[in-house]
Amino acid sequence: MYVMNLKRISNLFLQNIRSRFDKSPRFLSTTVLSTNKYDELYKERYATFQSKKLPKNVNMHGVFAANELDLDEVNVYGFDYDYTIACYKKNLNYLLYNLGRDSLVERFKYPKEIKDLEYVPNYTIRGLHYDIEKGLLLKLDSFLQIQLGTVYRGLTPVPDEEVLRIYRNRIIPVKYVEGDKQIHSNSRKMVQLADLFSVPEMYLLSTVTEFFNRNHIDYHPEILFRDVQNAIGSSHPVMHRIVGDHVREYIKENSNMRRFFERLVSANKKLFLVTNSPFHFVNKGMTYLCGDDWREFFDVIIVQARKPKFFTEQSRPLRIYDEKLNSHTWDRVTKLEKGVIYYEGTVKTLQNLTGWYGHKVLYFGDHPYSDLADVTLEHGWRTGAIINELTHEIETLNNEEFKKNANWLQMLTSLMEDIQDHETFESEEALQKWSKERDEIRMKMKKIFNSQFGSVFRTYHNPTYFSRRLFRFADIYTSQITNLLHYSVKHTFYPRRGVMPHEYLSYFM
Ligand SMILES: [Mg+2]
Secondary structure, eight states: OHHHHHHHHHHHHHHHHHHHHHHOHHHHHHHOOOHHHHHHHHHHHHHHHHHSOOOOOOOTTOEEESSOEEGGGOOEEEEOOBTTTBOBOTHHHHHHHHHHHHHHHHTTOOOGGGGGOOOOTTSOOTTEEEETTTTEEEOBBTTSBBOTTOOEETTEEOOHHHHHHHHSSSBOOHHHHHOBTTTBGGGOSEEEEOSTTHHHHHHHHHHHHHHHHHTTOOOOHHHHHHHHHHHHHTTHHHHHHHHHHTHHHHBOOOTTHHHHHHHHHHTTOEEEEEOSSOHHHHHHHHHHHHOTTGGGGOSEEEESOOTTHHHHOSOOOEEEEETTTTEEOOOOOOSOOTTOEEEEOOHHHHHHHHOOOGGGEEEEESOIIIIIIHHHHTTOOEEEEEOTTHHHHHHHHTOHHHHHHHHHHHHHHHHHHHHTTOOSHHHHHHHHHHHHHHHHHHHHHHHTTOTTTOOSSEETTEEBHHHHHHHHHOSEEESSGGGGGGSOTTOEEOOOOOOOTTSOSSOOO
16 A cells, blocks of 8 residues: 555656656757766766866955945044953963862862863864753854754763754744843853853863763763853952963963054054953963053053953943052042053943044954954944954865865755756755765864854754854954054055845855
């Protein structure tokens, strides 16, 4: 009976195809192809791919534009400090992880075996989401789709079928990810780990989850998340002291930093620094990077600013920091003076006391939300993002093997597009084979960035959730701030004219 049915269905299918072809003989002659013919098509396409020149390497020190930006219009340059001016070596991840892990055991009374869990570098990437309800770490794309193959419970990958069973869909509702702003901002079930300090934090979260699962210890994912966050967060003062005492071990040297600031000052630009870090820590790093007189470069220095509150709150007094007493003074701040260290305050006060408004200000930060989102959305400042991972991402893009895979993936996909409507058994067979090959190439291309989570910027062909936000809030982005030395202070950055889906296939280039 079952066999009969199958036969009948396939006969019906063939009849259907024949009737379509009968009506359109021209269609028949071009589309009914034997299996061999599909092999021929594949070979032809492959030969075209081999004859194509690979794209030129991407400049590792390039500054890339998401939006047009004319530096000649910018009179004021603002900077965040951590991971914008001061970039840290891998040692810092080990330090933060160890401090957080030990604090979990000592302060939060987690099992003492956790102290034996060591940090593994390059396991996580920034921009991942952690589901505080389900205890999963995963990567989302700009359409809020889960990138299958990047969902982890602890250090264990969750199979695709289980992911689909848990979420019932590959697309996650926006309220689940971002919360319902009309009800409560804390109604979201996911948190995104978007700064570089969160890379060791995510590993700690993953490895403790793994420990609990393997030892069948019941835990609440949200409590674990909050504890790990607090353990790492409360380790920052200790981290500041250790890094301050051993700057060479933790901060990447950058011999161009001083020249970078000198050039801006001699072009009559105003400079300011707004950082969440404390003065003693910033002072040591800046002295290491730019020399004892680093403060001379800046017209305004604000420490412990508590971003993003600094950018969002309406009133919070700006205070003066007394270096000798390591404390603040009670004086009312009515003007901003060069050489004085301020702390807290709001961007409104900064703007009112300096007259630095709108598109004349260009602010650089590494955090797309807490540094860049509000200044661009609320205050119309121009923005630059410093994304250290670009170095690794561009290195990967410049790898010849990767270029070939990317190129062939495109061509194979277009071949599949071309034949998908043939609807014959032979074409279906070819499609299945090619689809398998396509999946293999995509997996290879993902793993070359990071074995677990792939690229910070892409989930296969789509941009990640992280990069969509980045391109929305940053006018320009680059791997390190001193890359700007490769461009004049009057340079205009033009975004590439990207091709929209309904436009021409080529880029005219
Ligand atoms: Mg920062």
